[in-house]
Amino acid sequence: MSWQLWALVSALLARAGSAGAESDAAAFMRSVVILLALGAICLATGQWQALRGLTGRNLGLLSLSGLATAGSWACYFRALKTGGAAQVATLNKLSIVLVAVLGATLLGERLSGINWLGIGLVTAGAYLLAYRG
Numbered sequence: 001m002s003w004q005l006w007a008l009v010s011a012l013l014a015r016a017g018s019a020g021a022e023s024d025a026a027a028f029m030r031s032v033v034i035l036l037a038l039g040a041i042c043l044a045t046g047q048w049q050a051l052r053g054l055t056g057r058n059l060g061l062l063s064l065s066g067l068a069t070a071g072s073w074a075c076y077f078r079a080l081k082t083g084g085a086a087q088v089a090t091l092n093k094l095s096i097v098l099v100a101v102l103g104a105t106l107l108g109e110r111l112s113g114i115n116w117l118g119i120g121l122v123t124a125g126a127y128l129l130a131y132r133g
Contacts, residue, residue, distance in 0.1 A: 023077035030073070090129040097123050
């Protein structure tokens with residue numbers, strides 16, 4: 001399957017799985033399933049041994065990333081509970097714009113004019129989808 005189809009399935013499952021559930025409980029349950037599934041994948045592919053090679057710095061940065069992800073998911077599921085899926089998912093995906101801008105400003109990545117146009121269109125599209133007028 002293409003990445004676009006995987007992304008669409010992910011979005012549909014996240015919304016369907018959280019319908020009617022308490023937001024933090026839904027995020028916790030999703031995290032437990034992810035932990036078990038990725039553990040099984042690591043075992044099946046022999047990557048479990050690679051965990052021993054993680055340095056203290058790796059573990060620290062991965063822990064910070066995990067905390068950021070947990071906070072993000074808690075906010076996302078809470079937003080899904082109180083807002084419309086189209087609006088919530090759209091605003092959530094503004095992270096695309098943030099990553100592109102940070103990549104260009106902090107990491108020195110070069111974006112072409114057409115790339116900046118895309119960033120502007122994604123921002124405008126998110127605004128239009130989130131607008132309740």
